[in-house]
Amino acid sequence: MRINPRLLPVLAVLCSILSVQAGASFSKHLFPILGPEGVTALRQLYSTLLLLLVFRPWKGGPERKDWGVVMLYGGLLGVMNLTFYLAIARLPLGIGVALEFLGPLAVAILSSRQARDFVWVACAVAGLALLIPWGGHTGALDPVGVMWALVAALCWGLYIIVGQKVSDRVHGGKAVALGMAFSLLLTLPVGVIHSGAALWSPSVLPWAVAVAVLSSAIPYSLEMMALKHIPAKTFGLMMSLEPATGALLGFLIIGEQLSLTQCVAIALVVIASAGSSLTARRAVDEALP
Incomplete structure (x- = not known):
């Protein structure tokens, strides 16, 4: 059976x-041993080593005047990953992803400034309202986990803005490799302080490498390949599936179950993200002569 070549970029996305969310699911197996701080450190460590070997940023790296923005990019990457893992240590994966997704969603909506985007704002706000633990009722989410997820969302939004500036000055692969290296300067000390010698236990090595490969090496490679062959609109719409995929894999891999209300909230975030991607691209098309 032959696959239509036009479908290959879609399958890559x-x-x-699936790879990113599977990596996040597997990372939760390590939380009882290393904590989210230790898992973040190992993920960043092995991802950095892989990316440095592949992209070799020491050849044709950034100019001296660009190092500041590259360091900021790396710092945001480190804080984003650390706070996301702190969030999903307390929250179901699908909910953590949905809350974090509010960051890029806000960037997309604010950059579009179309009146029709208020529909997607309303969907996102409704989804957030359903997820926030009002009054500590039964089944409410951990408020600390929600806080960490919203910090991760803020970092993701800033990461996108800063990342656009970095990509204009440094080759994409080299920028990611350098960003991961700078993020490691933040996350590795935190992981060592929290986890100590357990961080280097041979029993966690296969899991840590799997998380690094699934969460960074594979998706970065697939996305770079896909973006060369599919429109940004299609890419954005497909990435909107991440919260739902996280919820599904969280259920299949680690048995996390969500209430009907939480599923509706995730669906609203998916709709808001997909809608904002669609209308933002349509606005660009309408502005073209």
């Missing part, structure tokens, strides 16, 4: 989404 789908595999990238």
Whole structure:
């Protein structure tokens, strides 16, 4: 059976989404041993080593005047990953992803400034309202986990803005490799302080490498390949599937179950993200002569 070549980039994006969320699911197996701080450190460490070997940023790296923005990019990457893992240590994966997704969603909506985007704002706000633990009722989410997820969302939004500036000055692969290296300067000391010698236990090595490969090496490669062959609108719409994919893999891999209200909230975030991607691209098309 032959696959239509036109479908290959679409399949690459789908595999990238599955890979990222599978990596996040597997990382939760390590939380009882290393904590989210230790898992973040190992993920960043092995991802950095892989990316440095592949992209070799020491050849044709950034100019001296660009190092500041590259360091900021790396710092945001480190804080984003650390706070996301702190969030999903307390929250179901699908909910953590949905809350974090509010960051890029806000960037997309604010950059569009179309009146029709208020529909997607309303969807996102409704989804957030359903997820926030009002009054500590039964089944409410951990408020500390929600806080960490919203910090991760803020970092993701800033990461996108800063990342656009970095990509204009440094080759994409080299920028990611350098960003990961700078993020490691933040996350590795935190992981060592929290986890100590357990961080280097041979029993966690296969899991740590799997998380690094699934969460960074595979998706970065697949996304770079896909973006060369599919429109940004299609890519954005497909990435909107991440919260739902996280919820599904969280259920299949680690048995996390969500209430009907939480599923509706995730669906609203998916709709808001997909809608904002669609209308933002349509606004660009309408502005073209």
